[in-house]
Structures are given as C-alpha cells and as structure tokens.
Amino acid sequence: MHIVVLAKVVPDYxxxxxxxxxxxxxxxxxxxxxxGLYDENAIESGVQLKEKYSASLTILSYGGKDDIPxxxxxxxxxxxxxxxxxxxxxxxxxxxxxxxxxxxKLEDVDLILAGQQSADMDRGVVHxxxxxxxxxxxxxxxxxxxxxxxxxxVIQNTESGSRELxxxxxxxxxxxxxxxxxxxxxxxxxxxxxKKKPVNELAEIEGNTMPIDEVSVDIPxxxxxxxxxxxxxxxxxxxxxxxxxxxxxxxI
Amino acid sequence: MxxxxxxxxxxxxxxxxxxxxxxxxxxxxxxxxxxxxxxxSFAKAYQVEDTVASNxxxxxxxxxxxxGYEIVLLSASTxxxxxxxxxxxxxxxxxVSEVIGIKPELVVERPLYGGKAVATYKLKKMPAVLxxxxxxxxxxxxxxxxxxxxxxxxxxxxxxxxxxxxxxxGIPLEDAEVIVSGGRGVGSAENFSMLQNMADFFNGxxxxxxGAVDEGWVPPTQQVGQTGKIVAPSVYFxxxxxxxxxxxxGIANAKCVVAINKDEDANIFKRARFGVVSDYKKIVPVLIxxxxxxx
Ligand SMILES: Cc1cc2nc3c(=O)[nH]c(=O)nc-3n(C[C@H](O)[C@H](O)[C@H](O)COP(=O)(O)OP(=O)(O)OC[C@H]3O[C@@H](n4cnc5c(N)ncnc54)[C@H](O)[C@@H]3O)c2cc1C
Numbered sequence: 116m117h118i119v120v121l122a123k124v125v126p127d128y129x130x131x132x133x134x135x136x137x138x139x140x141x142x143x144x145x146x147x148x149x150x151g152l153y154d155e156n157a158i159e160s161g162v163q164l165k166e167k168y169s170a171s172l173t174i175l176s177y178g179g180k181d182d183i184p185x186x187x188x189x190x191x192x193x194x195x196x197x198x199x200x201x202x203x204x205x206x207x208x209x210x211x212x213x214x215x216x217x218x219x220k221l222e223d224v225d226l227i228l229a230g231q232q233s234a235d236m237d238r239g240v241v242h243x244x245x246x247x248x249x250x251x252x253x254x255x256x257x258x259x260x261x262x263x264x265x266x267x268x269v270i271q272n273t274e275s276g277s278r279e280l281x282x283x284x285x286x287x288x289x290x291x292x293x294x295x296x297x298x299x300x301x302x303x304x305x306x307x308x309x310k311k312k313p314v315n316e317l318a319e320i321e322g323n324t325m326p327i328d329e330v331s332v333d334i335p336x337x338x339x340x341x342x343x344x345x346x347x348x349x350x351x352x353x354x355x356x357x358x359x360x361x362x363x364x365x366x367i
Numbered sequence: 368m369x370x371x372x373x374x375x376x377x378x379x380x381x382x383x384x385x386x387x388x389x390x391x392x393x394x395x396x397x398x399x400x401x402x403x404x405x406x407x408s409f410a411k412a413y414q415v416e417d418t419v420a421s422n423x424x425x426x427x428x429x430x431x432x433x434x435g436y437e438i439v440l441l442s443a444s445t446x447x448x449x450x451x452x453x454x455x456x457x458x459x460x461x462x463v464s465e466v467i468g469i470k471p472e473l474v475v476e477r478p479l480y481g482g483k484a485v486a487t488y489k490l491k492k493m494p495a496v497l498x499x500x501x502x503x504x505x506x507x508x509x510x511x512x513x514x515x516x517x518x519x520x521x522x523x524x525x526x527x528x529x530x531x532x533x534x535x536x537g538i539p540l541e542d543a544e545v546i547v548s549g550g551r552g553v554g555s556a557e558n559f560s561m562l563q564n565m566a567d568f569f570n571g572x573x574x575x576x577x578g579a580v581d582e583g584w585v586p587p588t589q590q591v592g593q594t595g596k597i598v599a600p601s602v603y604f605x606x607x608x609x610x611x612x613x614x615x616x617g618i619a620n621a622k623c624v625v626a627i628n629k630d631e632d633a634n635i636f637k638r639a640r641f642g643v644v645s646d647y648k649k650i651v652p653v654l655i656x657x658x659x660x661x662x
Contacts, residue, residue, distance in 0.1 A: 128481050131634045132612050135483045142480055153594075207452075207462075232594060237478050240464050243452025252421040252524045255448045258587070268528075272587050273445040274596070276533040280419065282525040289448075291594070294583035326492035327461045330474065334484050337615075341626070341636045346645040354653040357625065357641060358661075366602045366623040367545060367569060 116170035116262075119221065120161040121214060121229040121242065122154040122189050124182035128234035132337055140332040141205075142235065148185050153230025155192075155298035157290040160260060161228050162193030162299070168262055171195055173221060177202055177213050183314055191301035191309035202319035205236065211244035212322030218249060220317070226267070227287040231256055239289065246287035254280060255289040258296075368493075370395040371436040373427065375418065375446055376403045379541075382506030384440045387499050389507075390469045391438045398427065399515060400446060407509030414515035419525045420449025426521040428457035437493040447498045455496045462496040463488055467503045482593055482616035502541070502597040502620060533588040536563070538572050540589060544601045545571030546621075548591055550614075551578030552607020552628065552647065559584055561651055562606060568658040574598065576608045592617035606647045610635025627651070 126146035136143045150158075158174065165172040174194040176186055180201055190197050198221075200213045218224055227249075229242035239255070246253035258277065259270040271278045272291050290296065301309070342360075346353035361367045370392040372384045376399050385407060388395035396411040401418050413430065415423060427450065431439060439454070441447035443465045455462035468476035473490040475497065540546065547566040549559055559573065566573050575585035577592060591598055593613040599620035606627045608614060615638050618624060626639035627647045636642045643650055 126480075128613070129611060130483075131610075131637075132483045132615075133634070133637060135480065135612075137484065140486075211456075235480055237481060237593060238464050239448050240452040240455070240462055243448070244456050244462075246421075247424070247453035247456035253449060253453050254421060254525060256445050271445065274588065276531045276588060278530045279528040280525050281528050284524065286421075286525075291587070292577065292581055293587060294581055297581050325461045326490070327463065328489045328491060330487040330489055332479060332484050332486045337638055339624070339638050339640060341639045341642040343636075343642045343644065346643050346650060350645070350649050350653050351657070353643060353645070354650060354657045357643065358654070358657060360641060361602060361623065361625070364623070 116168050116225050117173070117221070117223050118161050118164055118170045119173045119175050119218065119224050119227045120157050120189070120194065121227065122158060122174050122176050122186060123151050123230070123233050124148050124176065124178055124185045125151050125233060125235040128152060132334070135334060137332060137334060140329065148182055150185055150188055151230050151234035153232055153234070153290060153292065156292045156296045157228040157230045158189045158192050158194065159296045159298045160290050163296070164260060165193060173198060175214060175217055176200070177210050179203060180316070187309045187312070188301065190312050191305045192299055196315065197312060198315040198317060200317045200319055206322070206324045207238065207241045207244055208325045209322035210241050211248055213319055214241070214245050215248045216320050217317055225285060227251065229287065229289050231289045231291045242287050242289050249285070249287070252282055252284060252286040254286055256291040257288040258291055258293045260288065368392050368437040369435055370438040370440065371431060372397045372440045373400065373450060374442060375400045376405060378406050378509055379506045380442050380444070380501070381407060382509055383501065383504045384442060384499060385507040385509065386504045387440055387469060395440070396434070396436070397513070398430070398518060405513045405515055407513060408511050409513045412513040412515040413518040415518040417519060417521070417523070418446065419527050420446050421453070421525050422521055422523050424450060424453045424457060426519050428454055430518065431458060431494055437495070439494055439496045441496070441498045443498040443500045451496050451498045458494055458496070460494045460496050461490055461492055463490070464498045465500045466497050467500050478593070478616060481612040483612045500597060502599050533586050535572065535589065537567070538570060540572045540574055540591070540596050541598055543572035543598070545569035546574045546591070546598055546600045546602070547571060547604045547606065548574035548576065548608060549579050549585070549606045550576035550608030551582065553579060553584065554607070556584040561655070565604070565651060565655050565658070568655065568662070569602070571600075576614050578608075605635050605639070606651065608635055609633050610638055
C-alpha cells in the first residue's frame with residue numbers, strides 16, 4: 116500500500132488581521148513560513164495509516180526550494196520520502212497538473228490525502244482537480260480511514276453529521292480536522308533524522324492556467340470599536356451593565 | 368445567461384443559490400440532489416437520488432455540455448466542494464470557490480489568507496463553476512414546487528453505507544438569534560454545559576472554535592468559522608476564543624459580538640462591540656444568575 120500526502124508551505128496563518136499586509140497581491144514575505152494546518156491533519160492521518168497497515172508514505176509538495184526545511188517536519192512526523200515539484204504558481208490548474216506529473220512518476224499510488232483547504236488560498240479545489248486528472252474518485256472532508264476486505268471505508272463529516280462511505284478503487288481524500296488527527300509533535304530524534312533524508316526535486320511542467328483574471332486583492336478593514344465593560348471590581352455590576360446595553364441597543 | 372443550480376433539497380440553501388442566480392438569469396434550472404419534492408419554481412428541474420458527489424460528476428458534466436449551461440452554482444458545502452473541482456476539469460471550466468460577492472460583468476469575490484484579504488476575479492470563459500459561501504446572500508422565498516425529470520443513475524464508484532445526524536439540543540446554530548460560542552479557553556467538555564445553560568436563557572445555541580473541536584469538547588458540526596458553520600445571529604458571545612481570522616470569517620454578519628476573554632490583547636476585541644476582560648468562569652455564572660433573577 117502506497118499513500119501520498121500533499122502538503123503545502125504557507126505564510127503564518129495566525130498573523131492577526133491588524134498585522135497583515137500585502138506585497139504584489141500576496142502576503143508580505145516577512146511572515147514566517149509554516150505547514151498548512153489541514154495539511155498537518157492529512158500528514159497525521161497518513162502516518163496513522165502507515166503505522167496501522169505498514170503502508171509506505173510519500174510527502175509531495177509543489178512550491179519553492181526555500182520551504183524544504185519546513186517540509187522536513189512532515190518527514191519527521193513519519194513520512195518516508197519527500198518529493199518537491201519546484202514552482203511558484205498559485206493557479207490551481209497548474210498546481211494540480213504538476214502534482215499529477217509527480218504522481219504519475221510514482222506509479223503505484225493507492226490513496227492520496229490532502230488538507231481540506233490550504234491555509235493561504237482558502238480554496239479547497241486543487242485536490243479535486245487532481246483527482247479528476249488522475250481519474251480517481253474525490254471525496255472531501257474525511258475524518259477517518261480504514262481498510263476492510265480490500266476496500267476503503269471512510270467517515271466523511273458533513274454540515275449535519277457524518278457519513279460512512281465505501282469504495283474499491285483509487286481516490287483522493289481531503290482531510291478535515293478531528294481530535295483523532297491533531298498532528299503529533301515530532302521527537303527531536305526524528306527531526307534530526309529527517310534532516311538527512313534526501314529530497315526528490317522535480318522540475319515543473321507547463322500546465323494550462325485557469326481562464327480567470329485576478330483583478331485585485333484587498334484587505335478589508337474591520338471597523339468595530341469595542342466598548343469595554345469594567346469587570347475588575349464589581350463583576351455583578353458588569354453583568355448587569357452588559358445585559359442592559361444589549362437590551363438598549365435591541366440586540367436581545 | 369443559462370444558469371444551473373446543483374443542490375440538495377434544503378429550502379434555505381436552495382434559496383441562497385436562487386438569489387445568486389438572479390445576478391445571471393431570470394429563472395435558473397436545477398439539479399436537485401436527494402429525495403423529496405423540489406420547492407420553488409424553476410425553468411427546468413432534474414432530480415438525482417444519489418447524494419455522493421463523486422458518483423454525480425460525469426452525468427452532471429454531460430448534462431451541462433448538452434444543455435449549454437453557462438453558469439453552474441453550488442453552495443460551498445460538503446456536496447458542493449465534492450462536485451465543483453472535478454466538474455471544472457471535466458468541462459475545462461474555471462472554478463471559483465467560496466464566493467462571497469458577485470459584481471456585474473462576471474466579476475466575483477472570494478476570501479484569501481483566512482479571510483484577511485478578499486480577491487476579485489473576472490471569469491474569462493464559460494461555462495464557469497461557482498461555489499457560494501453560505502449566509503452571504505439572502506435566501507429567496509421559494510413558492511410552489513417544480514416537477515423534475517430523473518437524471519442518472521450513473522456509475523456508482525462510492526457507496527453510501529450509513530448517514531448519522533448529529534443532534535444538537537434546541538434551535539439549530541444557523542437559525543439562532545443568540546449564539547454562545549466557546550473556544551480553547553473554556554478548558555473542558557464539562558465547562559461547555561455552563562455555556563449551554565446561558566444559551567438556554569436566550570433560546571440560543573452553543574457554537575465552538577476549531578480549538579474546542581480539536582480538543583474533542585464539542586462535535587465538529589458546531590464549529591463556527593471559515594471551515595465550519597457561517598452564522599449571522601443578533602448576538603454572538605465569544606467565550607475563551609482568541610479571534611483568529613478563520614474564526615471571524617464565520618461571524619462576519621453577526622450584528623453584535625460580545626467578547627469574554629482574560630487576555631485584553633486578544634484579537635477578538637478588535638471585532639467585538641462589547642468586551643469583558645475577565646476569566647469567563649467568573650462572569651458567565653454571574654450572567655446566568657442575573658438572567659435567572661430577571662426571568
Ligand atoms: C485553513 C484553516 C481553516 C480554519 N478554520 C477555522 C474555523 O472554521 N473555525 C475556527 O474557530 N478556527 C479555524 N481555524 C483555526 C484558527 O486559526 C485558530 O487556530 C482557532 O480558531 C483557535 O481557537 P481558539 O480561539 O479557541 O483557541 P486559542 O487561540 O488557543 O485561544 C484561546 C483563548 O482563550 C482565552 N482564555 C483562556 N482561558 C480563559 C478563561 N479562563 N477565561 C477567558 N478567556 C480565556 C485565551 O486568552 C485565548 O485568547 C482554521 C485554520 C486554518 C489554517
């Protein structure tokens with residue numbers, strides 16, 4: 116069994132809006148680089164499958180060489196091989212085509228896991244595009260994966276609950292977050308071991324870009340002036356004031 | 368423009384897509400997914416019983432090409448995100464997901480960077496596939512019903528074995544006028560009962576941040592935010608929630624946000640109308656007491 120996890124390195128997704136600025140319509144490059152949060156959930160899910168079914172696990176990314184040190188974190192969590200297609204496009208068609216090229220080279224891939232959404236583009240489309248290019252099934256928002264009688268059995272989280280789904284062939288699954296796939300913290304030993312692992316670098320191929328134009332990117336201003344209700348001395352009074360104000364302004 | 372809505376039969380979700388469709392055409396067509404009558408008046412309706420997205424993509428692509436649809440609308444939901452991207456490849460069509468604004472001349476807006484930025488795109492080719500973020504468009508009133516033609520059955524790749532509804536007590540999160548939401552600062556599953564207690568006084572619902580869901584204190588269906596529920600209540604109490612942009616993305620249309628947080632520098636105070644810098648364990652019981660006395 117060979118599992119591939121798609122991982123993307125992004126600018127710090129925890130930078131608060133007040134400190135966030137753009138340069139050339141993208142996040143300013145001064146922000147720290149890190150692995151996308153859902154991608155870490157996907158890596159954790161992949162590592163658990165590796166441990167449970169003795170699968171082999173490849174981490175695959177499309178991005179810049181500078182991000183290799185961050186990608187090694189995925190290896191330290193339990194990935195075995197690391198492949199990077201070197202490129203800098205944000206176009207989902209181009210990214211998916213390049214991931215497909217890399218998957219085709221790996222040949223024997225059974226299952227591909229990806230984060231539900233990247234932590235910079237907020238988009239959730241690259242994995243679904245890749246699935247269709249590979250003629251794999253695409254199933255989003257997966258919380259749990261098992262193998263039974265030669266078939267995959269997965270739990271998908273929906274708006275109203277969850278579904279249990281079963282399929283035989285290859286698939287791309289996007290992984291959602293649940294307590295069971297909160298990413299593990301790699302040990303110091305595995306971090307050092309990961310530093311020595313070779314990276315399989317692949318040159319980018321030219322993919323068709325999606326027929327849309329990016330007209331602009333703007334930072335919307337949050338304009339809320341918070342009225343603080345003093346609560347240090349008299350907490351009962353604070354509670355009364357708060358409820359009174361909510362009523363006066365007809366919110367309740 | 369010839370417009371097709373693809374959606375499960377749920378009046379509010381359908382209504383939002385009908386509102387969006389009016390930007391493109393007078394009366395859209397629909398593919399209704401799942402069983403039941405199709406509410407609303409559509410030019411032409413198709414129905415497909417199978418609700419597993421990946422089983423539907425091929426048939427939908429054939430229909431769209433045959434009928435010459437130019438705009439395809441889905442909601443940014445489990446179903447919509449399962450269909451939109453694969454469909455775009457089958458159709459060689461552009462796809463824009465999580466759309467939050469539509470402007471004339473095929474210009475659409477969507478968030479970037481956890482909602483800290485908004486990107487504007489112009490669609491250059493048809494058909495185009497859009498998934499619409501929930502609660503950003505008014506839900507149109509759907510009058511009457513439309514008789515469908517059956518679509519499919521297509522080739523079944525993925526089989527649905529079971530479906531579980533997560534039953535929250537009381538009023539659904541998305542319909543609540545008052546939401547009491549807790550984050551990692553709440554500290555445990557047991558402590559969430561305090562928030563439930565407070566919500567009950569307002570006939571409200573309890574929500575959560577991803578922090579609290581990751582801890583296992585609250586089921587994922589109660590997560591509020593970019594990748595959880597989008598809500599627009601009258602009052603949103605954020606208790607022990609730091610106010611990450613991805614959480615704020617779920618409450619952009621809340622009328623009044625009340626932040627209760629012991630860290631006066633927490634980002635949530637930048638979005639809040641009222642703020643209480645306090646340990647929630649001190650103020651929430653007192654709030655409940657006061658509400659009890661008034662009742
Ligand atoms: C692609 C992506 C999508 C995401 N989608 C979502 C989403 O849909 N929803 C979501 O919520 N997050 C989402 N996140 C995660 C988000 O970035 C934050 O990690 C998350 O919202 C943090 O949750 P929190 O505020 O509960 O926890 P923390 O950030 O840990 O904050 C806890 C807060 O509690 C306060 N506190 C602690 N103890 C007390 C006390 N006793 N009394 C009062 N206050 C106290 C602290 O001061 C702190 O401010 C997403 C992230 C990514 C990358």
